[in-house]
Amino acid sequence: MAALKMQPGAVIDGFTIGEQVHRGGMATLWTVTHPGINVPLLMKVPLLSEGEDSAAIVSFEMEQMILPRLSGPHVPACFGTGDFERQAYVVMERIPGQTLYKRIGELPLPYEEARAIAGKIAAALTSLHRQNVIHHDIKPSSIMFRERSEAVLIDFGLSHHEHLPDLLQEEFRLPFGTAPYMAPERLLGVRDDPRSDLFSLGVLLYFFTTGVRPFGETETLRGMRRRLWRDPYPPRSLRDDYPPWLQEIVLRCLEIDPGARYPTAAQLAFDLAHPEQVKLTARSQRIKRDSIGTVWHRRFNLGAVQPQPKSDVAAQLASSPIVMVALDIAEGSAVLDEAIRVTAERVLSTSPSARLACVNVLKLNRLAIDRTLDEQGQNKHVDRLVALQHWARPFRLEDNRLTVHVLEAIDPAAALLEFAAVNLVDHIIIGARQNSMMRALLGSVSAQVASEAPCTVTVVRPSRLTVQGESKGTAEQGASDVAPPGMF
Amino acid sequence: MRLALFADIHANRQAFAACLEAARARGAERLVCLGDIVGYGADPEWAVDTVMGLVADGAIAVRGNHDHAIGTPSDGMNDEARAAVDWTRGRLSAGQRAFLTGLPLQREEDNRLYVHSEASDPAKWRYVRDTADAARSMLATELQITFCGHIHQPGLYSMSSAAKMTRFVPTSGVAVQLLTGRRWLAVLGSVGQPRDGDPAASFAMFDTVSREITYVRVPYDIQTAAARIRANGLPHWLADRLFIGR
Numbered sequence: 001m002a003a004l005k006m007q008p009g010a011v012i013d014g015f016t017i018g019e020q021v022h023r024g025g026m027a028t029l030w031t032v033t034h035p036g037i038n039v040p041l042l043m044k045v046p047l048l049s050e051g052e053d054s055a056a057i058v059s060f061e062m063e064q065m066i067l068p069r070l071s072g073p074h075v076p077a078c079f080g081t082g083d084f085e086r087q088a089y090v091v092m093e094r095i096p097g098q099t100l101y102k103r104i105g106e107l108p109l110p111y112e113e114a115r116a117i118a119g120k121i122a123a124a125l126t127s128l129h130r131q132n133v134i135h136h137d138i139k140p141s142s143i144m145f146r147e148r149s150e151a152v153l154i155d156f157g158l159s160h161h162e163h164l165p166d167l168l169q170e171e172f173r174l175p176f177g178t179a180p181y182m183a184p185e186r187l188l189g190v191r192d193d194p195r196s197d198l199f200s201l202g203v204l205l206y207f208f209t210t211g212v213r214p215f216g217e218t219e220t221l222r223g224m225r226r227r228l229w230r231d232p233y234p235p236r237s238l239r240d241d242y243p244p245w246l247q248e249i250v251l252r253c254l255e256i257d258p259g260a261r262y263p264t265a266a267q268l269a270f271d272l273a274h275p276e277q278v279k280l281t282a283r284s285q286r287i288k289r290d291s292i293g294t295v296w297h298r299r300f301n302l303g304a305v306q307p308q309p310k311s312d313v314a315a316q317l318a319s320s321p322i323v324m325v326a327l328d329i330a331e332g333s334a335v336l337d338e339a340i341r342v343t344a345e346r347v348l349s350t351s352p353s354a355r356l357a358c359v360n361v362l363k364l365n366r367l368a369i370d371r372t373l374d375e376q377g378q379n380k381h382v383d384r385l386v387a388l389q390h391w392a393r394p395f396r397l398e399d400n401r402l403t404v405h406v407l408e409a410i411d412p413a414a415a416l417l418e419f420a421a422v423n424l425v426d427h428i429i430i431g432a433r434q435n436s437m438m439r440a441l442l443g444s445v446s447a448q449v450a451s452e453a454p455c456t457v458t459v460v461r462p463s464r465l466t467v468q469g470e471s472k473g474t475a476e477q478g479a480s481d482v483a484p485p486g487m488f
Numbered sequence: 489m490r491l492a493l494f495a496d497i498h499a500n501r502q503a504f505a506a507c508l509e510a511a512r513a514r515g516a517e518r519l520v521c522l523g524d525i526v527g528y529g530a531d532p533e534w535a536v537d538t539v540m541g542l543v544a545d546g547a548i549a550v551r552g553n554h555d556h557a558i559g560t561p562s563d564g565m566n567d568e569a570r571a572a573v574d575w576t577r578g579r580l581s582a583g584q585r586a587f588l589t590g591l592p593l594q595r596e597e598d599n600r601l602y603v604h605s606e607a608s609d610p611a612k613w614r615y616v617r618d619t620a621d622a623a624r625s626m627l628a629t630e631l632q633i634t635f636c637g638h639i640h641q642p643g644l645y646s647m648s649s650a651a652k653m654t655r656f657v658p659t660s661g662v663a664v665q666l667l668t669g670r671r672w673l674a675v676l677g678s679v680g681q682p683r684d685g686d687p688a689a690s691f692a693m694f695d696t697v698s699r700e701i702t703y704v705r706v707p708y709d710i711q712t713a714a715a716r717i718r719a720n721g722l723p724h725w726l727a728d729r730l731f732i733g734r
Binding site for chain 2: 054058065083163164167169
């Protein structure tokens, strides 16, 4: 079991070692090359010298198990691992540039820039959580950005994978991680709640917009435990011009009870993408911390707020989808709108934390000059928002579960698809165009959405048609030869 | 090499046949039977003949407590288990009984130990219920990976170089690499009488090169297996529990 020599020029499993580019507390990073791999590579090697506690080994084992299973633009691609018998390593794609830590000297950042950064991190967390992984060390130095601008999460040594053994579960007496960013439930030993990452992102967003860490820089367990009962100063108490929507988002992320935070990273990303639609609650106006009575109540009733022993990451994400309903207000019919409502109701009834985004496309002509006023000088955009609100009213959703959007676009299908992708939509509900002559002339929006969407699509048509068409009423092609009654 | 590991077959022909087929479809090159071939189920002759044939072709088998009880009075068993063992004993030929009682309590292969209950004292038939039980078994062997059954509930335990334990309930179909830096105890679910709430038959695949273990669940014809238990006059609860996996 003689360890191989880590030095420039050495070759390990086909990887030729280049230079050492970083030496941290737990690991060293080396550039490496491999014939046939044309992206820049980094080899991460754990530091296992004498006096090393087992944390370095265990967190390296976790990274070795988790990183090869991850995919997508929000993580570095993994190209190989080596085990502890010879030389432990992980070879991964080298992300160019610096981590977000480099920006700390510039804080506070402009609100708009911080919002954009947090939105990218929330999108990355969405991708990670959908792969059954909780990061557990979200902080500026764990975040990089691709040249195309997506956030990339690095360092999975403290992560939890729902389908793999959690080697950290009994390893440390104290919760292991970065104290200022650690969610309160972590202090109670909870490692399987993805909303812990949303708390950490809330700390980051608070810090980046105020220049102050909400829970200070304490490293002691006693100091950290205060966050189990003590809420941070509202950002508005630090900066007079702090936008209410931003405080609403930040303080919701920092809720002590994970159940009071956003249910998913995707729903957080949605609010960050649509600040004008964030539903403001008392949180947004707060200028003082909770009263001492509230704090004492929390402090001496800690047992009551302890979360469930085992939460299911996938089940939680599945119960909190973003459902997008595409409504054709200009050409749709009351019958179709009703059928869409029934379908949406069915979906929402099984998903208690689902969020509904009602979307309409205001079709632009290629040569249109006046985009917003119709012949009577009315504002079409506003009219349609009002119509969407009206359609959604029977759902009686709480304000923070409903948003309405009018997209202005030349190509409705492309606009709907882009909205779904950007907003991490889980399920699209769309009506089939009923007028077959219109469909012949204009093509089918729903067919294009159904075939190209990044998620599940339900195509709705009134049941009269499905009875005559094929039994699978959710496929538009099934009824393409059926003319709606009374159309001809 | 790809191993297929089966524990607690318990004379359930429908479940074992379905698992064997699933293992072959996954490219199994060597079969390991972790004991309790008989007991509870209604097809002991077929089950023993099948395992005897597999062993003749190179499979490994170890003895479980129900196999052991075929050759001795079934002391220490509950009424249903004893009724099933006594019934089974009468069904088997002398050759089949000799095969079961002649099986070894444990077998070693490379860095792996195969045993029915656990390694610290295999003849005591202790259950691995928690990390303390798992640690006792792991400390009793030098080998890196132990495979066992007996408790009818899948579990995967590890011990770090600092003797810290982890426990994990495996997700069916997800391969887990048994890292070289620690020791592992893989407790298999039951082929013929699952008790973890999932009535599907349970076995595992292990790849000795990638060191990945995959727990597999296989749906099978429970109706027939249960009907045969009832038709043979065995306690009805042994049939009923197959439907709920308890």
